[in-house]
Amino acid sequence: MSTLKPVLSRTFQLMLVLWAVVTILFLMFRLMPGNPLAAYIDPTFTLEQQEQLIRQFGLDKPLLQQYFTYIGNLLQGELGYSFRYRTPVADRIWLLLPNTLILTFSSLIIAYFFGILAGAWLAWHRGSRAEAVALPVVLATRAMPEFWLGMVLLAVFSFSLGIFPAGGTRSPGTEYDSLWALYTSADFLSHLALPMLTLAIYSQGLPLLLMRSNMLDVMKEDFVTMAKVKGLSPYTIVIRHGARNALLPVMTSFAISVGYQLQGNVVVESVFSWPGLGRELVSAVSASDYPLAQGAFLMIAVVVILMNLIADLLYTFLDPRISHA
Amino acid sequence: MLEAIASRGKIRRMFGALKVPVGDNFAVAGLIIYVLFMLTAIFAPVLAPFDPTEILYSTDYELASDLLPGQEGHILGTTSLGRDIFSQIVFGARSALLVGLTAAFMVAFIGTIVGLLAGYFGGWIDMILMRLADVAFGIPFLPFVIVISAFLEPSIWNTVIAMALVLWRDTARVIRSQVLTLRSRGYVEAARVAGSSDLKIIVRHIAPNIVPLSLLYGSIAIGWAILTEASISFLGFGDPDSISWGYMLQDAFASQALSRQAYHWFIPPGMAIIFVVSAGFFISRGYENLLFPKLGR
Numbered sequence: 128m129s130t131l132k133p134v135l136s137r138t139f140q141l142m143l144v145l146w147a148v149v150t151i152l153f154l155m156f157r158l159m160p161g162n163p164l165a166a167y168i169d170p171t172f173t174l175e176q177q178e179q180l181i182r183q184f185g186l187d188k189p190l191l192q193q194y195f196t197y198i199g200n201l202l203q204g205e206l207g208y209s210f211r212y213r214t215p216v217a218d219r220i221w222l223l224l225p226n227t228l229i230l231t232f233s234s235l236i237i238a239y240f241f242g243i244l245a246g247a248w249l250a251w252h253r254g255s256r257a258e259a260v261a262l263p264v265v266l267a268t269r270a271m272p273e274f275w276l277g278m279v280l281l282a283v284f285s286f287s288l289g290i291f292p293a294g295g296t297r298s299p300g301t302e303y304d305s306l307w308a309l310y311t312s313a314d315f316l317s318h319l320a321l322p323m324l325t326l327a328i329y330s331q332g333l334p335l336l337l338m339r340s341n342m343l344d345v346m347k348e349d350f351v352t353m354a355k356v357k358g359l360s361p362y363t364i365v366i367r368h369g370a371r372n373a374l375l376p377v378m379t380s381f382a383i384s385v386g387y388q389l390q391g392n393v394v395v396e397s398v399f400s401w402p403g404l405g406r407e408l409v410s411a412v413s414a415s416d417y418p419l420a421q422g423a424f425l426m427i428a429v430v431v432i433l434m435n436l437i438a439d440l441l442y443t444f445l446d447p448r449i450s451h452a
Numbered sequence: 453m454l455e456a457i458a459s460r461g462k463i464r465r466m467f468g469a470l471k472v473p474v475g476d477n478f479a480v481a482g483l484i485i486y487v488l489f490m491l492t493a494i495f496a497p498v499l500a501p502f503d504p505t506e507i508l509y510s511t512d513y514e515l516a517s518d519l520l521p522g523q524e525g526h527i528l529g530t531t532s533l534g535r536d537i538f539s540q541i542v543f544g545a546r547s548a549l550l551v552g553l554t555a556a557f558m559v560a561f562i563g564t565i566v567g568l569l570a571g572y573f574g575g576w577i578d579m580i581l582m583r584l585a586d587v588a589f590g591i592p593f594l595p596f597v598i599v600i601s602a603f604l605e606p607s608i609w610n611t612v613i614a615m616a617l618v619l620w621r622d623t624a625r626v627i628r629s630q631v632l633t634l635r636s637r638g639y640v641e642a643a644r645v646a647g648s649s650d651l652k653i654i655v656r657h658i659a660p661n662i663v664p665l666s667l668l669y670g671s672i673a674i675g676w677a678i679l680t681e682a683s684i685s686f687l688g689f690g691d692p693d694s695i696s697w698g699y700m701l702q703d704a705f706a707s708q709a710l711s712r713q714a715y716h717w718f719i720p721p722g723m724a725i726i727f728v729v730s731a732g733f734f735i736s737r738g739y740e741n742l743l744f745p746k747l748g749r
Contacts, residue, residue, distance in 0.1 A: 140583075140586065141586075143586075144586050144587050145590065148591055155599060155603070263730070266733050266734070267726055269730075270729035270730035271726055272686070272698070272722060273683075274682075274686050274701070275682075275701060275725065276722075278705060278710060278718055279719070281710055282713060286710055389592065390593050391594070393683075393687075394686060412599060412602045413602070413688065420599065423595075424592065424595050428591065431590060435589060
């Protein structure tokens with residue numbers, strides 16, 4: 128297998144990147160002003176709790192030794208205790224991760240579905256008046272602050288028209304037997320609608336523009352000219368010959384988009400009080416809940432790096448023309 | 453006489469290298485918006501009818517809070533604290549311009565230097581610098597800027613530095629690959645054979661060819677920086693002493709402008725951001741069409 132080697136070497140490289148990011152995270156939270164213990168210990172913890180944490184994270188040891196303890200703890204999934212919730216950070220992170228992933232993937236799937244169709248359509252109608260209007264509009268959606276778009280949608284659809292709820296994941300007082308029951312309930316979905324729409328509008332620009340420019344490239348190729356000469360219908364040419372070939376780079380960009388989206392989530396989750404990793408990061412940083420902030424940052428970084436890897440691998444497998452020299 | 457001709461040639465070469473994208477409709481629209489934006493920032497004290505931070509009182513000595521557009525001479529009304537919204541928009545252009553230009557300069561500068569060194573010298577220098585770029589790609593951008601802005605003193609500079617620490621990566625990669633192709637060109641080989649030093653080859657033969665690329669990436673970074681600063685201010689980690697569009701949005705959000713449907717308060721700052729950032733996109737598209745005519749469409 129000639130493809131195995133690049134896969135392994137890229138995976139190894141990204142493991143190194145992860146290690147570097149973890150190290151930067153360690154230093155970042157040690158370099159902040161104040162007591163070095165403050166990264167893990169809140170003054171209101173009981174003495175026993177404090178001592179236990181000092182021992183667990185080696186906080187009375189030199190910096191280098193603390194670093195090794197930190198790495199060791201990380202490998203065991205040990206991230207410390209949240210100051211505000213008094214629970215292990217890891218538990219909190221696992222609780223919030225699904226909310227963030229649901230929001231991210233649902234909005235991106237909508238964005239890509241729309242972007243691919245609209246991009247192909249615009250490429251076919253190149254030079255038309257529709258294009259002259261659509262392109263600046265698409266570019267403008269890329270220039271919007273995501274949270275502002277969220278504010279506008281919130282004001283219009285929630286506060287003015289009352290169609291959707293203003294924030295959170297469920298109405299007060301509702302209980303569900305399982306997470307699955309919650310995620311499939313009409314209540315949850317109506318809470319999801321606005322943040323999802325916000326992120327979808329913001330992210331459709333990338334697949335749309337990519338699809339359009341790929342289509343324009345493909346439409347110049349000989350086999351498309353051939354299809355035209357054969358007198359095939361525009362539909363057959365666009366879908367069967369054009370879109371199939373233009374789609375590939377768009378699909379690989381999906382993984383990259385997931386990584387970008389997670390970062391953008393930070394503000395949109397805050398606007399809609401969506402209990403996800405991004406909002407947790409912001410509130411933890413504001414409340415000086417350092418262990419939780421560190422954990423949320425790390426989880427976001429892990430997903431970003433994982434998505435970079437997936438994008439690389441998809442590229443390798445889907446397009447054999449890419450060489451690894 | 454000869455010298456004058458030579459210097460004229462130099463000036464023309466310089467403009468040629470900068471490649472100001474005129475002739476492209478998008479780019480021209482972008483440039484016009486930019487000129488207006490800069491004029492607004494420069495002449496903010498003249499254009500703004502009020503001090504943007506001053507708490508205003510109406511003629512009957514009551515707090516002039518939550519006025520609607522047009523009331524008592526406030527073009528866009530006032531905030532809940534009685535500050536003039538239009539004046540805040542005008543002064544917001546200043547911090548946006550400051551953040552945009554400094555961040556873009558730093559990103560283009562760091563990225564160009566790194567890309568030049570990595571591409572030209574290759575070997576272990578290239579290896580180290582490109583692994584650093586990999587690491588920068590692995591850092592979640594906005595969370596990183598949030599944490600840095602929150603831990604250091606909240607100021608525009610800390611936000612700008614945090615952005616530059618991550619965003620140089622895209623520029624560096626592109627510049628590097630450009631340098632790799634330039635390095636093997638005939639005239640560079642010729643200069644090397646003729647005994648030119650590395651420094652001279654970089655400065656005279658390679659750098660002039662990558663300046664337009666640096667400018668392209670710099671102009672993209674302006675938009676990113678303004679958007680990021682807005683997010684940071686919106687989340688409450690921004691510079692408390694400066695009026696920015698992001699700060700205005702945070703103020704409106706926290707003052708329940710949404711549920712009170714005070715559209716005149718939170719729509720204008722967003723529109724201002726969209727105008728300036730999309731102008732940057734238009735200009736960079738124009739640049740791209742000039743630099744890579746094959747892609748031009």
